[in-house]
Every structure is written in structure tokens, then in C-alpha cells.
Amino acid sequence: MPSEREPTGHFAIRLLDEASSDSDSEVSYDYKRVQMATVLQQYAWDMSGDSSDEESCFSDSKIHQRVASLEQDMANIQQEEMEALRSSQSRVDSLQTFLMKDSMTKSRSEQVLQAIRQQHQAAYLRDQAAVQAVEQEMEMKMKAKRAEEEKKKQKEEAERQRQEEEQKRRQAAEEERLQELKKQEERRVQEQKELEEKEKEAYRLVQISEPDATAYRQRQTAVLQEYNTSLKAFCEDASMKDARRGIKKFITLSVQQISATQEQVNKKSNSLLHFLSEQHDLQRKFSLVTLASKMLSQCEVQITRLHSFAFPLGEVSVSIGRQYPEFLNVLVGMLHNECPLSIPLVFRPGPKGSKDVKYFRAMRFKVETTEASSVSVENEEEYVGRLQGYIRLYAAILQNDSPATDFGMSEAWSYVALLLNGIPSSRYSASALDAFLSIAGFKMYTRFRRQFEKLLAYVTAYFLQDLKDTNDPDANAVAARLESYIQSKVFLQPPEGRSMPVRDESSYSRA
Numbered sequence: 001m002p003s004e005r006e007p008t009g010h011f012a013i014r015l016l017d018e019a020s021s022d023s024d025s026e027v028s029y030d031y032k033r034v035q036m037a038t039v040l041q042q043y044a045w046d047m048s049g050d051s052s053d054e055e056s057c058f059s060d061s062k063i064h065q066r067v068a069s070l071e072q073d074m075a076n077i078q079q080e081e082m083e084a085l086r087s088s089q090s091r092v093d094s095l096q097t098f099l100m101k102d103s104m105t106k107s108r109s110e111q112v113l114q115a116i117r118q119q120h121q122a123a124y125l126r127d128q129a130a131v132q133a134v135e136q137e138m139e140m141k142m143k144a145k146r147a148e149e150e151k152k153k154q155k156e157e158a159e160r161q162r163q164e165e166e167q168k169r170r171q172a173a174e175e176e177r178l179q180e181l182k183k184q185e186e187r188r189v190q191e192q193k194e195l196e197e198k199e200k201e202a203y204r205l206v207q208i209s210e211p212d213a214t215a216y217r218q219r220q221t222a223v224l225q226e227y228n229t230s231l232k233a234f235c236e237d238a239s240m241k242d243a244r245r246g247i248k249k250f251i252t253l254s255v256q257q258i259s260a261t262q263e264q265v266n267k268k269s270n271s272l273l274h275f276l277s278e279q280h281d282l283q284r285k286f287s288l289v290t291l292a293s294k295m296l297s298q299c300e301v302q303i304t305r306l307h308s309f310a311f312p313l314g315e316v317s318v319s320i321g322r323q324y325p326e327f328l329n330v331l332v333g334m335l336h337n338e339c340p341l342s343i344p345l346v347f348r349p350g351p352k353g354s355k356d357v358k359y360f361r362a363m364r365f366k367v368e369t370t371e372a373s374s375v376s377v378e379n380e381e382e383y384v385g386r387l388q389g390y391i392r393l394y395a396a397i398l399q400n401d402s403p404a405t406d407f408g409m410s411e412a413w414s415y416v417a418l419l420l421n422g423i424p425s426s427r428y429s430a431s432a433l434d435a436f437l438s439i440a441g442f443k444m445y446t447r448f449r450r451q452f453e454k455l456l457a458y459v460t461a462y463f464l465q466d467l468k469d470t471n472d473p474d475a476n477a478v479a480a481r482l483e484s485y486i487q488s489k490v491f492l493q494p495p496e497g498r499s500m501p502v503r504d505e506s507s508y509s510r511a
Contacts, residue, residue, distance in 0.1 A: 021083055224333030227285050234282040243340065247287050250275060255294040260312045263503040269319035276324065288324060292331040296338060299389035307392055308497020311438055315500075321397075322404040325474025328397065332407070338364055339390035343431040344419045363428075380427075387428065388435035395439035402446070409447045412440050420458065425466035427475040433459070434481050441491035442498070456486045 013436060144154035171278065231364050234240060251272070258268050272291065279287050295317055302309045335342050346363045361367050366378035398412040416436065423429050437444075445452045467479050485491070 018395070025190050032375055040112070062074075082174050131144055145496055220329055220336055221333040223329035224289075224337075227326075227330055231282060231286055231289065232466070234286060243283060244286065247279075247283065248290055249289050251287065251294055255291070255298065258312050258316055259504065260309060260497055261502065261504050265312050265315050265500065269316050270319060273323055276320070284324075288327045288330055291320065292327065292334050295331060295393070296334055296390070299393050300386055303389040303392050305384045307438065308495070310389075310392040310396040311497045313393055314400055314498065316392075317397055318400045318402050318405060318407075322402060325405060328405055328407055332394070332397075335390055339387055339394075341366060341387055341419075342390055342394050342413070342415075344423055344424045344429065344432065346426070346428060384428070384431045391432050391435040392439050395436045399440035399443040401443065409444065412436075412444055413448065416444075416455065420455075420463050425463050426470065427467075427472055427478060430463075430467050430475060430478045430482060433463070434478050434485070437482075437485060439493065439495060441485070442494050445491045445502075456491075460486055498508055 048227070235244070254268055254272055254275075258264060276284055276287055295313055298309070298313055303313070317328065317331060321331075332342075340346065348358055349359055357367055360377050363383075365383050368376045370376060394415075395412070398407055398415070399411065401408040416433070419429060419433055419436075441452075448455075464479055464482060467475055
């Protein structure tokens with residue numbers, strides 16, 4: 001509204017100017033138009049009343065120009081508003097079209113989504129049906145498998161029961177067979193006893209030896225028996241198998257390396273003594289028994305072929321016996337078991353000189369039983385060769401005459417005396433005498449002199465005569481050797497191999 005100092009005409013003009021200049025103001029066009037109409041109305045009232053001279057100075061033409069200009073501006077504004085309205089209407093139409101299209105797209109999407117859902121539902125139903133079919137198939141297979149397993153189990157149980165019954169029948173049959181075998185064995189033993197009783201009436205195997213010789217044998221074998229008894233548990237102990245194998249290996253190798261030189265004899269004696277010193281209690285006893293057994297095995301392997309080899313073996317044996325006196329008792333005890341003539345001891349054949357398996361075994365012939373139950377007996381030539389090998393080793397031990405042992409010239413004299421007086425003259429006793437004198441005769445002569453010559457005279461006068469009276473053609477060869485030994489006085493010279501060289505010069509020359 002116009003102030004008190006501002007005329008109404010001036011205010012109307014100012015308002016028109018503001019309306020034309022503030023077309024972009026924040027006041028709306030309608031409000032200004034109403035305001036302008038109110039001012040003009042007021043101005044018309046003022047013009048008809050008591051208007052001052054100052055207000056009358058405005059002419060109607062100027063107002064009309066301003067109003068026309070204002071109406072033109074309003075028309076322009078209305079046109080702009082119509083264009084804006086049409087633009088808005090166009091945007092609304094576009095939006096409605098878009099919304100309709102979006103609605104149609106959404107409808108199609110819902111239809112596609114519904115179709116997809118239906119497909120998924122159908123696939124799910126198919127999968128469910130397939131799963132149910134597979135589960136039903138698996139269930140049927142499991143039932144069939146359980147039925148098959150049950151059937152198999154029943155079959156196995158039936159087979160197990162059948163096997164148990166078969167095993168029971170076999171056990172019963174085996175027990176019956178064993179009982180029958182036991183009865184047969186009892187009958188066989190009884191028949192054997194009866195046969196032996198009958199044989200005893202017609203043939204009795206009689207041991208021939210002097211009482212002193214029997215007592216001497218018992219003393220020598222007592223140590224061996226004690227060793228065998230104490231070593232029984234050791235030999236059966238599986239945990240000591242490696243120890244036994246190691247002992248056997250070392251002793252076997254050492255005995256095989258003995259040769260007829262002083263150097264080798266001393267070397268092997270010291271090696272064996274050192275080895276024995278490392279053994280204790282049962283292992284040492286086992287070592288001594290093993291060593292004695294290996295020494296005796298050389299009688300068949302070496303001494304039978306090379307008689308002089310008895311001297312290095314006898315020397316090593318005496319060296320061990322000086323440190324371990326029981327060793328010679330074990331060795332001689334084994335010797336007596338393997339060669340009864342080393343005691344001396346023989347057995348009388350049956351009636352009219354018949355010899356059977358029992359006699360051969362008692363005299364320590366090698367007797368073998370074949371698969372056809374036939375008996376194979378070692379021939380006498382081989383037997384006499386083994387016999388002389390054992391006697392030569394025994395003579396080599398006694399002729400050493402070591403004061404540290406119980407085996408020396410006294411035992412040698414006793415043996416020859418018992419051999420001449422205790423048993424009958426035969427090829428076996430003559431062979432034992434021949435082997436013994438060939439090794440120990442020289443030492444016996446140097447020790448007993450005149451007494452030994454008288455002993456040999458007795459051999460010529462009585463022993464050889466009795467041997468000839470037996471009319472045994474196989475004894476002629478040994479009788480000739482004994483006569484030659486006595487008549488040629490072979491005992492005056494040391495036997496071959498008794499004086500061993502210090503070392504094997506041929507090996508040094510080759511080296």
C-alpha cells in the first residue's frame with residue numbers, strides 16, 4: 001500500500017515498474033495482478049475525489065501505456081505458462097506411456113517369472129521323483145545286498161560247521177591212526193624184546209677189557225658226561241643260537257688253519273686260548289666241547305691221510321690242556337666213545353665168529369639204514385683207517401709228556417700193557433698197536449729204554465704169535481709192519497713230523 005507521503009498515482013507507477021521488473025521474483029504473477037488492480041481501483045477513486053495537483057500530473061495515456069505494456073508482459077507470461085503446461089503435459093503423457101510400457105514389461109516379466117517358476121517347480125518335482133526313484137532303487141539294492149550277505153553268512157556258517165565236523169572226523173581218524181601206530185609200535189617193541197631175548201640165548205655180546213681199563217674209561221668220560229648235562233639247556237636255548245654259531249665258526253676256522261709248523265701251532269694255540277679266556281661259564285664249556293669235537297673230526301679228514309699231522313694237533317691240544325685241564329678229559333672221553341680200542345676195549349663176536357649189526361655198532365663201525373630197511377656197514381679197511389687216526393692223535397697227546405697235564409708217558413705205558421694183556425690178538429688190536437708205536441714209540445724208548453725193549457720182545461714172542469694163530473689173512477699186513485718196526489728198530493729215530501720246522505719256508509720263498 002502507498003505510504004502517507006507517497007501519492008497513489010506514484011505508487012501505482014512504482015508498482016507497475018516492479019511488476020515489469022520482478023517477473024522472475026518469488027511473488028506469483030496472480031498476486032501482483034490482483035495487487036495492481038486494487039491500486040488502480042484506488043487510483044480511480046482518488047481521481048474522482050479530492051486529488052491533489054501533483055497526482056493529476058500523470059496523464060491517462062501514460063498509464064494506459066504502462067498497463068498495455070504490463071498486459072503484454074502478462075500475455076507473454078501466460079503464453080510461457082501455456083507452453084510450460086504443454087511441455088509438462090507432454091512429459092506427463094510420456095511418463096504415462098512409459099508407465100504403461102513399464103507396466104506391460106512388468107506384466108511380461110511376471111509372466112516370464114511365473115513360467116520360470118513353473119519350470120523350476122516342474123524340474124523340482126521331476127528331481128523329487130528321480131530322487132525317490134533312486135532312493136527306492138538303493139533301498140531295493142540294499143535289501144538285495146543284505147539278503148545276499150545273510151545268505152553268504154548262512155553259507156559260511158554252514159561251511160564252518162562242515163569244516164568243524166570234518167576236522168573232528170579227521171582228529172578222530174588221526175587219533176585212531178595214532179592209537180593203531182602206538183599199538184603197532186608196542187607190538188614191535190615187544191617182538192623186538194622177545195627177539196633179543198632169543199638172541200641172548202644163542203649170542204651174547206661180551207665186553208672184553210681189563211678192569212683197570214674200564215675204570216680208566218669211566219674217569220675220562222665222567223667229565224664229558226658232566227659237560228653234556230650242564231650244556232643241555234644252553235644248547236636248547238634259542239636266544240643263544242647266534243652265540244653258539246659264532247663259537248662254532250671261530251673254532252672250526254682255527255682248527256682248519258693248524259699246520260705242521262711251530263709258528264702256526266703257537267699262533268693257533270694262543271688264538272684259541274685268548275678266545276677261551278673271553279668266554280664265561282657255559283659258553284666256555286660249549287667252546288671246549290666244540291674244540292674237542294673239531295679236533296677228533298681231523299682224525300678222519302687229515303690224520304688218516306697224513307699220519308704226521310697228529311703231531312701239530314696233539315701239540316695244540318696239550319697247549320689248551322695246560323691252561324684248561326678239563327679239555328683233555330673231554331677230548332679223551334670223546335676219543336674213547338668214538339674208538340673203543342683207545343681204552344682198550346673190544347667185543348666178542350657171536351657163535352662161530354658171526355658178526356651182526358649190534359656188534360658193528362658196539363665197535364663203532366659206521367652203520368647206515370637205507371630206505372628199503374637194509375643195513376649198510378662200513379668196510380673193514382675204512383674202519384681200520386679211522387681207528388688208526390684216533391689212536392695216532394691219542395699217542396701224539398701222550399708222547400708230549402707235559403707235566404702240567406694228567407696225560408703222559410705213564411698213561412702211554414699203561415695203554416700198551418693193557419692192549420697186550422687185556423684183549424685178544426686181532427687185526428684191530430694189532431692195528432691200534434701199530435698206530436700207537438709209530439707216533440709214541442720213540443718217546444717211550446727214550447723214557448723207558450730197557451723196559452721198552454723187553455715190551456717189544458713180548459710183542460714178538462707172544463702177541464704176534466697169537467695174531468698168526470688166528471689165521472686171519474687180513475692181519476698179515478699189520479703183523480708184517482710190526483715185525484719190521486721191531487726188527488729194524490725204527491723206534492730209535494724220531495718219527496716223521498715230530499720235529500716241526502719253525503715256519504713254512506716254501507710260503508716265505510713264494511712271497
